[in-house]
Amino acid sequence: MNTLLQFSDVHLQYQNGQNLTEVIRGINFSINQNERLAIVGKSGSGKTSLLMLMAGLEKPTLGSIKFQNQELTSYSEDQLTDFRKKNIGIVFQSFYLIPSYTALENVALSLEINFQKNALVQAEEILTDLGLKDRLYHFPSQLSGGEQQRVAIARAIINKPELILADEPTGNLDEDNSQVIADLLFNVSQKYQKSLCLVTHDLELANKCDRLMKIDNGTII
Ligand SMILES: Nc1ncnc2c1ncn2[C@@H]1O[C@H](COP(=O)(O)OP(=O)(O)OP(=O)(O)O)[C@@H](O)[C@H]1O
Numbered sequence: 418m419n420t421l422l423q424f425s426d427v428h429l430q431y432q433n434g435q436n437l438t439e440v441i442r443g444i445n446f447s448i449n450q451n452e453r454l455a456i457v458g459k460s461g462s463g464k465t466s467l468l469m470l471m472a473g474l475e476k477p478t479l480g481s482i483k484f485q486n487q488e489l490t491s492y493s494e495d496q497l498t499d500f501r502k503k504n505i506g507i508v509f510q511s512f513y514l515i516p517s518y519t520a521l522e523n524v525a526l527s528l529e530i531n532f533q534k535n536a537l538v539q540a541e542e543i544l545t546d547l548g549l550k551d552r553l554y555h556f557p558s559q560l561s562g563g564e565q566q567r568v569a570i571a572r573a574i575i576n577k578p579e580l581i582l583a584d585e586p587t588g589n590l591d592e593d594n595s596q597v598i599a600d601l602l603f604n605v606s607q608k609y610q611k612s613l614c615l616v617t618h619d620l621e622l623a624n625k626c627d628r629l630m631k632i633d634n635g636t637i638i
């Protein structure tokens with residue numbers, strides 16, 4: 418099995434005024450290619466912080482993070498931006514869609530800043546795949562929560578990233594919609610053979626993953 422991502426003795430501290438809080442305390446783990454990993458743990462345990470580190474959106478205070486054997490912590494901001502564009506798709510708990518763009522434009526945006534024809538065609542394909550063929554020209558405010566989350570997923574996966582990060586992607590949805598969104602994420606990850614790292618409070622969902630990692634107070638238990 419090929420290792421995609423490797424954390425070695427990773428620490429993360431936040432400065433709160435005068436105080437330093439260590440939210441990640443020496444974490445070691447890896448994610449393999451085409452592996453689905455669930456992260457569970459109570460509120461404030463450091464789950465979102467871990468995803469931020471995986472995405473290169475936070476720099477560890479100490480330790481090594483390797484992605485495909487490249488040391489992320491040595492990257493410049495520009496290199497990190499490049500790395501994210503190529504390799505990472507993120508689905509947040511709240512959807513962060515751009516309100517003045519249609520569903521189609523929100524998805525095409527991650528492919529092409531200038532909405533080239535090809536980007537729109539690909540965005541339409543993927544939205545159709547996710548059951549939103551009749552919602553392409555709707556703005557986020559005209560979509561239900563589940564539909565918005567599907568647009569967010571389409572946006573995260575359109576570049577076929579090696580690693581899909583999902584932070585409680587079903588947290589805002591009712592049970593039926595949660596099931597649909599969870600299935601979508603799993604199907605996409607399996608279909609494209611991409612890794613998925615899923616933060617969730619839903620144990621049933623977590624148990625569908627290949628592996629489950631429990632975080633407490635910044636360490637793996
Ligand atoms: N930018 C920041 N500055 C200072 N402290 C922070 C910052 N971001 C997070 N924290 C603190 O780090 C700890 C871990 O936060 P994190 O968001 O990773 O938790 P979480 O496990 O995702 O929780 P939840 O389940 O509520 O989303 C918390 O105590 C939080 O208050």
Ligand SMILES: [Mg+2]
Pocket residue numbers: 464465466584
């Ligand atoms: Mg969180």
